Amino acid sequence: MNWGTAYKKTTENIEVSVQPIFLSDRSEPEDELFVWAYKVHIQNNSDQQVTLRQRCWHITDAYGNTEVVRGEGVIGEQPVLEPGQSFEYTSGTPLSTPSGIMVGTYDMEVEGGGWISVEIPAFSLDSPHESSRLN
Template sequence: MTTAITDGVKITVETQYQPEYSNPANEHFMFAYRISIENVGSHAVQLLRRHWHIFDSNSTHRQVEGEGVVGVQPIIEPGQSHEYISGCNLKTDMGSMKGEYQMVRLMDNTLFKVTIPEFYLVASYKMN
């Protein structure tokens, strides 16, 4: 589990290799990740956009940007959290992801960025 706090927003990430959706012979490795976005600040915030950096262990780097997360732009009140599960495919059995969310503080419409800490995607058989 990986955690970071930026401007009153706590991001926690857990990952899991998905062997049933992977095909190593065809360089297809599927990973799921669960992200919890907790508002530990004192003002409501809304997640507007995401920006990911995805790295394979073969030095491939790609970026993914878009609105919201899994189709929503959640408003998170102080003391509340939003959790979602998504996935990422790699061409290798190890890699990493990191990024940022663009958020707005609803009290004064201040835009700010929240760091998504780097986390590792590793096939379970590599951990033995």
């Protein structure tokens, strides 16, 4: 797979990098189904252990319609990251338009107490079926 541009954001020494890719083999443009995969890399550059407890995504299509998706952990896991450790996973999203944008947060519990809200960078979902890229 030829992954797209890496979008990166760092919050309190936790770096989140996202690479989207359009999945033409899973999309059906004639039925208004456009599907993307995205690879997320989370790097703990802090000096504290953190546990990813919850996620919140804002997925916006080309018409400005936004769906908010909340849930525990990611891909059925609540990864624990020691200082210097990283975690990577792949997921995906469908849209009914040929482009969109995603952005979100991870709520992480800090060892010893406390929470941080780690920002996921906004990233563009563009397909070759979009005549002019809006995002």
